[in-house]
Amino acid sequence: MDEIVSPVAVVDEDKCRRNIRHMVTKAKKAHVAFRPHFKTHQSIAIGKWFREAGTEKIAVSSVIMAEYFATDNWQDIMIAFPVNIREISKINELASRIRIGILIADSHIVESLVQKLTAALDFYIKIDVGSHRTGFSPDVMVPIENTLNQAKANGNLRFKGFVAHAGHTYQTRSLNDVQKIFKEGAGALAKLTNYFRKDYPEIIASWGDTPSCSLMNEFPGIDEIRPGNFVFYDLMQYHLASCDWNHIAMVVAAPVVARHPERNEIVLYGGAVHLSKDFIDLDDEQLIYGECVKFTERGWERFSKPVYVKRLSQEHGIVACPEEYFDDFCPGSLIGVVPVHSCLAADLIGRYYEITEGKFLEA
Template sequence: MEKLEVKNPTLILDEKICRQNLSNMAERAKKHGLKLVPHFKTHQSLLIGEWYKDYGVQEITVSSFKMAYYFKDKGFSNIHIAFPFNPLLISDLNGIQDQSISIQLVNEEVTKALATDLTKETGFFIEIDTGYGRTGVPIGKLEEIDAILREASFSHKLKFKGFYIHAGHSYYADLEGIHKIQKEIQEAFRILKAKYKSQYTELVCRSGDTPTCSIMDDFEYIDEIGPGNFVFYDITQAEIGSCSREDIAIILAAPVVDIKKGNNEILIHAGGVHLSKDVLNLNGHKNFGEVVYLNELGWEHPTAPSYLKSISQEHGTIHASAQLMDSIKIGDIIGILPIHSCMTADCMKEYKTLNGRMVDHLEGRGITG
């Protein structure tokens, strides 16, 4: 790792692992007859976005208008903004030419505004809530779906594409809970297809969370999947069972600035501004990230675990194993597997590959070479 010349907290990306994750999800989609329309909110990178094309991805999902604009000229046939559409952006949407954009609707009011002011043909999904409780029309309120479709029918520009579910509560579930959530998704889509398919013969049902897409093998009533986190995975996904720790494609490389041998503690330059403050409670302790050892090929997973037990804005304190304490010295660089890769990438705003290449991020520098 010396060739990377890491001196400050740096987000390291292993392209080989990342591409293997892409390949695996593409194969899962193919196996189950699903279209893969991945979410780009995890990586937010033009270069990484190009890699998806090697695995047959033609349409993508984003979480904001700004992100859609970032990817708009990169050869994807459609960009879906999987966030309740903000009516203040109607004129901005009208201004995007030569790019197919689809949006997400959750209420009658925004649909009415679009029907009045939209000047370009735009596809839309109706988001459905099956228990997450964050956003979307509850599956038990079909009259709200009818109201959205009625308002959309007054415009020749709004084109109904289907229904979208992001079961975000799967990120907090065990395997049994994920099976239950998947069944709820399937039942919702069954109900919706039974009611609306005869009128809207081309409607599709898209499910968008990484745990169900990674774990489940029953996708009845689901036509498309849109996971995002799978591109990197993280400790949360490993604990859920979506992946192994060996599937995690990014680490935060952080300098060691102090060692407290009597307490088995290592102080590193890595805190909330680098990793975010996402935390898991594992084995009775708080875990803000897990240690890996850097080597000339990337990193390796230790036999005796060490973990980041506390963080502040810039500081992180590692509870170290005896193995790590025997080998570490001040000035070394240590690797941290993130609890939540999406948030860590957003905090760091750029990546460095194992061969030293800088990789862009929407919120950071536009460096891809």
């Protein structure tokens, strides 16, 4: 790892591929379609691992991301973010050459779409199943019916179904809590889908969040799942019990730049611009911004006692280090940090080093 001179996302290809295969198999056994969300890794190289596992359609979180993956011949892409009408020219261009899906979260956007859309595409209606981030209520039909009626004015708008993301599963602490959220949210989504199938028989119910997709084995009422974080997992998913420790497939390699034994602290070149400021609040009320691991010949391993990143500034990561581990943190050495949120860390860093082969992945 001598070529690593600044913070970089280190991935274990074997673990990533295992995570991918597991979710592909789960979707097949549950008889649901699999549309993984690529916002987590944002990498053509890692996307190929999905393709080799049989993935044919994907979700992304921006038009720019859709353009990027279209360059690698992904032909069916859902932009899983409320449509931004200011990007309609780019959306029209993409839709003219590949299958594109957009999300509608507000009926007022439909008039502009009707006027400005020039290429055929799929549209999904975003449903709020409890996270209260955005979307239509599943209990009020009139706004949804009005949206669908408005969309009929432009034959390029093909209604494909309803999508939901149960983001509130990230605040749970037990399988029972996740199961309850899924049962309530998926039930509401399925009821809505079944109601509108009388007029739109081909529509689907699409569900996405890594905790429920990881912990559930069956998805009654759901036709498609869209997890993303599972390709790497992270410290948050581990503490949610969405994964085992050996499923975590990405850490941030951070150079050690200083040691302060008088206060049991290590300073890393790895701050908020690399790890994000997402945190976990442990039972002792200590905020945790990542857990440190030791690199080995073919991967990484935990310390026998937890070693946490306890404070961040822009470039600095401050580690609370037990005295017996100080020799593992020599200035100039590399330490791995399991990020709290791998999606944000991967986006912030933007490049990958594959640890098994010992090389940077192509962009």
